[in-house]
Amino acid sequence: MAQIEVRDLQITYDTPKTGERFTAVEGVTLSVEAGEFVTIVGASGCGKSTLLLAVAGLVPVSGGTIAIDGRTVTAPGPDRAVVFQEASLLPWRSVLGNVKFGLEMQRWTRDDRTERAMRFIRMVGLANFADYHPHQLSGGMRQRVNIARALAVDPKVLLMDEPFGALDAQTREVMGDELLTIWEREKKTALFVTHDIDEAIFLADRVVVMGRNPGHIKEIMRVDIPRPRHEDVLDSDLFNGYRKRLRAHLAEDMASMHLVEGAQA
Amino acid sequence: MIAALAKRQALILGTLSMVGILGLWQAVVDLGFIDPFFVSRPSAVWNEFLAQWRRGNILIHVSETLRSFALALGLATTVGIGLGLLAGWFRDVESALDPFVWFKYSAPTIAFYPLFIAWLGYGTPTIVAIAFLFALTPIYANTLSGIKNVDRDLVRAARSFGARPYDIFFMVALPGSVPIIVAGLRLGVGRALTGVVVAELFGANAGLGYSIGYFAQLLQTTRMMVYIVIVIILGVILTQLLSFIEARTDAWRVSAAK
Amino acid sequence: MTATAGPRPAPPPRARWPRPSRSATISIASVAVFFLLWQIAPELGLVNGRFTSQPTLVLKAALEVAVADDFLRHARVSLTAFAVGYGLAMLVSIPLGIVLGTSRIARHMLEPPLMALYIAPTLILLPVMIVWLGIGIASKIAVAFLGAVFPIIVNTMAGMREADHKLVRMARSFGASRFDVFTRILVPGALPSIVVGLRLAIGRAVLGVIVGELYVSQAGLGFQLTTYGAAMRIDRLLVYAIAVSIFGYTMTALVRAIEARLQRWRPE
CATH class of the missing domain: 1.20.5 (Single alpha-helices involved in coiled-coils or other helix-helix interfaces)
Structure with missing residues (x-):
C-alpha cells in the first residue's frame, strides 16, 4: 500500500461572490510511495494547491478519499507537515521560536524542543540567526525557517505549496538544490506544488501535470534522472525532453484559457 | 455582493442592538429594577425632548454649543493647518515647535482651565480657548505628517520636469496631504466638541454642557438625559460628516492613482 | 528639499x-x-x-509646594482615582474587545453603541456619575473608567480582527486547537493594538480624573488647581498643572516603551 492514497477526489466550495458551487478538483486519483518525491505542476487555477491542502487536512473533501498509511485524512495530523508559499512565520517569535512552534503544538517535551529545533535550524544553515526575528531575514532565509519548522516535527509526509514561488530565480535554484540534499538525508515522502517546469522536473521522481476546469490530472510523468542530481542536468537532452513534454501540456492549457477569456470578452 | 450582505447584517444587528438597549433601559425602569430617578426612561426622555423642543430650548442650547464649537474648530483648523504646513515644509520650524507640541501632548489641557478663567473670565472666550486647544493637536500633527511624508517618487518626478520647491509644495505636497489633513480634522471635530461641552459644564450661561450640569444639580435626570443624548448624537453626526468628506478625498486619490 | x-x-x-x-x-x-x-x-x-507669573516664581512655588502644601496627599487622591479607574477599564475592556474581535455577530451588535460612546465626549457623563455615586472619589473613578474603557475596547477589537489568516492556517496545519490558535496566534497578534489602546486610554483617564476634581471635590490635584485659580495664585496653579502634565507624560512614555519593545518585530 502506498503512503499517500488519493482516490477519486472531488473538492467543491461556494464562491463567495456569486454563491455558486465551484468545483476545484474532480476525479483525482494518485498514489505516492513512501520516500518518493512527487511534484505537481499546472497553470494557475488548476487546483494543485487545493489538492495539496486537502492532503494536509486543511481543505474539506467533498467526494472520494485521501488516506495516509491507510488512515483516512479528516484533519491535520502529526504525520504531515506543510511548507507554505508565504513563509507564514509568527512575526513576534525568533527563528528558534518559530521552528519550535510546531513542536509545541504536537506536545514535544520542553527540552526536546530546543535541541531539535536547533538541529534543523543548523540543517538549513541558519545557526547564526536563531535569535533573529522574521522581519530581519531575507525571503530565502524565511523559507528556510519555514522548511525547518516543517521538518522538525518529524512528519512522514512533507507537503510543500510553491515554497519558492516568491523568491528570485537565483535563490530559487540554490534552495531547490539544498532541499534535495536535505530530502535525500531525511528520506521523507514529499509532495511539492510549483508552476515552474524546471523546478518540477529537477526535484521529482514523478511529475503530476494538472489541467483546469475543473482541476484534474492530465498526466503523471516519471523522471528517470539518477540521483544525486546537480544543476548540470538542466542542460541534458533527457531533461530537455521532459521539459518539452510539460511545456506542451501547459501551452495547451494557456491556449484554452485564452479562448475562454476571449469568448467572454 | 457578500460585502453588501455583510454590511446589511451589520446594519440590521446594529439597529437591533440600539433598539434593544432602549428597550432594556425602558424595561429595567418599568419593572422596578432601577429607580427612574437615576436613569430616567426612554419614553420620558422622548416626551421631555418634545417639550423642550416646543419651548425652543433645544435650539437655543444646540446653537450656543455649535457657535462655540465652530469658532474653536475654525481657529484650530487655521492655526493647526498653518503651523503644520510650515513645520512640515521647514524642518527648523518643526524643531522650534517640537518641545511645545510634546508638552501639549502630555498635558491635559483642562488642567489649565483655571488659568483661562483667570485670563478670560467665565463664558464663551474661555470655552472657545479650551476647545481650540483640544482640537489643535491632531490637526497640527496630521498636517505635519502629511507634508513630511509626501511621496518622494512624485517629488523626484516633478523635479525631473523642472519643478521648483514652490511648485512641489503646491502641486505635489499639499494635494497629496489632503486626505490625512481631513483625517486630522475628523479627530479635531470630536475633540473640539468635547472641549466645548466640558468647558460649558464648568461655567456658561447656555449650551449643551451647561444644560447637563444645570439639570444634574437640580437632580432632574430626565432633562439631563435629553441633553446627554443630544451631545452623543451630535458627536456621531459631526464625525460621520467628516468621515464622509474623508472618504471622498480618499476616493479622489485612489481614482487618480489608477 | x-x-x-x-x-x-x-x-x-x-x-x-x-x-x-x-x-x-x-x-x-x-x-x-x-x-x-x-x-x-x-x-x-x-x-x-x-x-x-514668571518662570522664577513658578520654580520658587514648586519648592514651596514640594515641602509644605500637602502635595503628596493631593497627588495620592488623584493617583488613586486614576489607578482604580484605569485598572477597572483594563479588566473590562481587554476581554470584551477580544470577544468582540472574535465574534462577528457580537461585533455587529455592539459596535454602533460602542463607537458612539468612543466618539462622544464621555466626560459629559460626569454629572450623571455625581447623581449616581455622589461627589466622592467614586464618581472620579467612574469618569476615568469611562474615558479609558472605549479606546481600549476599540483598539483590542481592531487588533483581533486584523489577525493574519495565513498564520491561523499554518497553526492548524500543525494540529493547533482552537484554544492554541487563540492564545498563540490571535492574542499575540493583537497585542500591539491593545497596547496602543492602553496608551490612548491614559490621557483620557487622567483627563477624567482632573475634570472630575475640577468640577467638584475636596482634595486632589484638580482641587488644588481650582483653589489656586480662584485665589489667583498663578505660580502655584502652574506648578500643579505641570505636575499633572509630567504624570501624564511619564505614564505615556512607559506604555510607549512597552509598545516599542513589542513592535521590534514589526518595524513599520
Whole structure:
C-alpha cells in the first residue's frame, strides 16, 4: 500500500461572490510511495494547491478519499507537515521560536524542543540567526525557517505549496538544490506544488501535470534522472525532453484559457 | 455582493442592538429594577425632548454649543493647518515647535482651565480657548505628517520636469496631504466638541454642557438625559460628516492613482 | 528639499533622541526664548505679571509646594482615582474587545453603541456619575473608567480582527486547537493594538480624573488647581498643572516603551 492514497477526489466550495458551487478538483486519483518525491505542476487555477491542502487536512473533501498509511485524512495530523508559499512565520517569535512552534503544538517535551529545533535550524544553515526575528531575514532565509519548522516535527509526509514561488530565480535554484540534499538525508515522502517546469522536473521522481476546469490530472510523468542530481542536468537532452513534454501540456492549457477569456470578452 | 450582505447584517444587528438597549433601559425602569430617578426612561426622555423642543430650548442650547464649537474648530483648523504646513515644509520650524507640541501632548489641557478663567473670565472666550486647544493637536500633527511624508517618487518626478520647491509644495505636497489633513480634522471635530461641552459644564450661561450640569444639580435626570443624548448624537453626526468628506478625498486619490 | 527627510512614524510627534544637532539646538533655543520672554515680559510691563507669573516664581512655588502644601496627599487622591479607574477599564475592556474581535455577530451588535460612546465626549457623563455615586472619589473613578474603557475596547477589537489568516492556517496545519490558535496566534497578534489602546486610554483617564476634581471635590490635584485659580495664585496653579502634565507624560512614555519593545518585530 502506498503512503499517500488519493482516490477519486472531488473538492467543491461556494464562491463567495456569486454563491455558486465551484468545483476545484474532480476525479483525482494518485498514489505516492513512501520516500518518493512527487511534484505537481499546472497553470494557475488548476487546483494543485487545493489538492495539496486537502492532503494536509486543511481543505474539506467533498467526494472520494485521501488516506495516509491507510488512515483516512479528516484533519491535520502529526504525520504531515506543510511548507507554505508565504513563509507564514509568527512575526513576534525568533527563528528558534518559530521552528519550535510546531513542536509545541504536537506536545514535544520542553527540552526536546530546543535541541531539535536547533538541529534543523543548523540543517538549513541558519545557526547564526536563531535569535533573529522574521522581519530581519531575507525571503530565502524565511523559507528556510519555514522548511525547518516543517521538518522538525518529524512528519512522514512533507507537503510543500510553491515554497519558492516568491523568491528570485537565483535563490530559487540554490534552495531547490539544498532541499534535495536535505530530502535525500531525511528520506521523507514529499509532495511539492510549483508552476515552474524546471523546478518540477529537477526535484521529482514523478511529475503530476494538472489541467483546469475543473482541476484534474492530465498526466503523471516519471523522471528517470539518477540521483544525486546537480544543476548540470538542466542542460541534458533527457531533461530537455521532459521539459518539452510539460511545456506542451501547459501551452495547451494557456491556449484554452485564452479562448475562454476571449469568448467572454 | 457578500460585502453588501455583510454590511446589511451589520446594519440590521446594529439597529437591533440600539433598539434593544432602549428597550432594556425602558424595561429595567418599568419593572422596578432601577429607580427612574437615576436613569430616567426612554419614553420620558422622548416626551421631555418634545417639550423642550416646543419651548425652543433645544435650539437655543444646540446653537450656543455649535457657535462655540465652530469658532474653536475654525481657529484650530487655521492655526493647526498653518503651523503644520510650515513645520512640515521647514524642518527648523518643526524643531522650534517640537518641545511645545510634546508638552501639549502630555498635558491635559483642562488642567489649565483655571488659568483661562483667570485670563478670560467665565463664558464663551474661555470655552472657545479650551476647545481650540483640544482640537489643535491632531490637526497640527496630521498636517505635519502629511507634508513630511509626501511621496518622494512624485517629488523626484516633478523635479525631473523642472519643478521648483514652490511648485512641489503646491502641486505635489499639499494635494497629496489632503486626505490625512481631513483625517486630522475628523479627530479635531470630536475633540473640539468635547472641549466645548466640558468647558460649558464648568461655567456658561447656555449650551449643551451647561444644560447637563444645570439639570444634574437640580437632580432632574430626565432633562439631563435629553441633553446627554443630544451631545452623543451630535458627536456621531459631526464625525460621520467628516468621515464622509474623508472618504471622498480618499476616493479622489485612489481614482487618480489608477 | 530638506523638509522631506524620509518617512516617519505617523503622528504623534515626539522627541527623538538622538537627533541631529541642528534641530536639537533650535529646539533648545526656542524653549529658552520662550522662558526668557515669559520672564522679562512682566518686568518690561508688556503683560500683567499677576496673570502670567514668571518662570522664577513658578520654580520658587514648586519648592514651596514640594515641602509644605500637602502635595503628596493631593497627588495620592488623584493617583488613586486614576489607578482604580484605569485598572477597572483594563479588566473590562481587554476581554470584551477580544470577544468582540472574535465574534462577528457580537461585533455587529455592539459596535454602533460602542463607537458612539468612543466618539462622544464621555466626560459629559460626569454629572450623571455625581447623581449616581455622589461627589466622592467614586464618581472620579467612574469618569476615568469611562474615558479609558472605549479606546481600549476599540483598539483590542481592531487588533483581533486584523489577525493574519495565513498564520491561523499554518497553526492548524500543525494540529493547533482552537484554544492554541487563540492564545498563540490571535492574542499575540493583537497585542500591539491593545497596547496602543492602553496608551490612548491614559490621557483620557487622567483627563477624567482632573475634570472630575475640577468640577467638584475636596482634595486632589484638580482641587488644588481650582483653589489656586480662584485665589489667583498663578505660580502655584502652574506648578500643579505641570505636575499633572509630567504624570501624564511619564505614564505615556512607559506604555510607549512597552509598545516599542513589542513592535521590534514589526518595524513599520
